[in-house]
Amino acid sequence: MERITATYYIETPLDLEKSALVLAGEQSSGTFIAVPGETEELKARFAARVESIEKLESSTEPSIPSVKLKPGIYQRAIIKVSWSIENFGYNLPVLISTLQGNLYELTQFTGLKLMDIDFPDSYANVFKGPQFGISGCRKLTNVEGRPLIGTIIKPSIGMSPEQTAELVKTLVEAGIDFIKDDELLGSSANSPFDKRVDAIMNVINAHADKTGKKVMYAFNLSDEIDQMQRNYEKIVKSGGTSAMISLNSVGLAGVKKICDNRELAIHGHRNGWGMINRHPLLGIEFPAYQKLWRLAGVDQIHVNGIQNKFWESDDSVVTSIESCLKPFLRGFSVLPVVSSGQWGGQAVETYRRTKTVDLLYMAGGGIMAHPSGPAGGVIALQQAWQGAVDGLSVEDTAKKYSEFNQSVSVFGKK
Structure with missing residues (x-):
């Protein structure tokens, strides 16, 4: 199944890999705790995947305040996360809710920016794009x-x-x-x-x-x-x-x-x-x-x-x-x-x-x-x-x- 990949610039005082996995879970099949319906089969088909993590510089101050996080070293990274298009099809509002949505409110992040999106070719079959x-x-x-x-x-x-x-x-x-x-x-x-x-x-x-x-x-x-x-x-x-x-x-x-x-x-x-x-x-x-x-x-x-x-x-x-x-x-x-x-x-x-x-x-x-x-x-x-x-x-x-x-x-x- 075709996938959409989003590139993010993130900042977190927590473990980079765990934080990226939280993002992927929150914006697909997961929530803050495992639930009975989240089977391995379901996750394999619908869960977002962390494709890569590129560690960058760190900071001693958070870019965005978070009252729930203790002071520490704030790591920054470029991460790529992908979703099966089965999750949202060709619905642009649901796509935006997936790629942006609640992720800006996740406690794990003191900074997060959507940098780029890679779309599969099938989108050209559904969307006509600019007429002129x-x-x-x-x-x-x-x-x-x-x-x-x-x-x-x-x-x-x-x-x-x-x-x-x-x-x-x-x-x-x-x-x-x-x-x-x-x-x-x-x-x-x-x-x-x-x-x-x-x-x-x-x-x-x-x-x-x-x-x-x-x-x-x-x-x-x-x-x-x-x-x-x-x-x-x-x-x-x-x-x-x-x-x-x-x-x-x-x-x-x-x-x-x-x-x-x-x-x-x-x-x-x-x-x-x-x-x-x-x-x-x-x-x-x-x-x-x-x-x-x-x-x-x-x-x-x-x-x-x-x-x-x-x-x-x-x-x-x-x-x-x-x-x-x-x-x-x-x-x-x-x-x-x-x-x-x-x-x-x-x-x-x-x-x-x-x-x-x-x-x-x-x-x-x-x-x-x-x-x-x-x-x-x-x-x-x-x-x-x-x-x-x-x-x-x-x-x-x-x-x-x-x-x-x-x-x-x-x-x-x-």
Whole structure:
């Protein structure tokens, strides 16, 4: 029987092997004490197995307090645990309950993080994965050979549908590829969802009729499932090509339900990411996280950005981008979305470290606050990436391109 293997980073003051066995038992056939029904035959078929333990460094202080453990030496290790897929089949919520669930509360651990998941090939027979992915999003926007350039509507909330549409008009005429609602905007009192879709799609459709380029606008349809479906159908009927979902707010089952429609490219926003990842020994790492959303069918997913405005290190961002670009199952492709305090100045380092243009490169203030306005901001980002691919430094790119030079004069000081 096929098995799923999960990789964990653990910390415990107790014996490593015994602690790993507790994890495996708690998350499969066992409990804190042997029970009559737990036969050897049952355990052989359904119990999780500890596949390997790689001992790492130790610490004299626990990463996470535990009132039930005495002070001591806290050992750390990478462990691999596997489960038969008989335990949960192809049920994603039960899979998550198994691979994460109660294990974060086990007394034996003062640190535990899900680092990666290895899925058997049969998952590709059951899950359709992203409908569009990298190549599909390129076709929808007619962009090849460079990152898709995108922005977020700012201010995040407070603009009417008509005001938003005016800004969208400026952006599409400037050559933007992608625009999205902010995750804080759903259907607000001053910007009802349907009216916003109508106003914006009138602009985008008119521009497409005139130029042949349809800009991708990701409307935030995050809501209760039935309302999300109505929002989705409204976008499709209006000629839209994309929708955004707040992944952690909606959840795997809700996101998959919407992705299964397979008519719009789904932009996965990971707001709340710090809550489940920021601690080095608690939560989930991005390589595991993005695989779950690829299974659900998300086409684009946020990875933060180089020299970002948040807490995440550049090394972590690079790892996230690389994990999105690694082949998964039978071609489940997802487009990394670079964002968070980005402007053209980070393009050089982003390209140097990742050697890819298969990105959606998002800038909010980096476009909106450009000295020449949003139009200048879009052009400056295109110039920045051209300079990066051509091997130019930020300084040399600024000498070559006037709009990017203006960006440096404003954002380079921050």
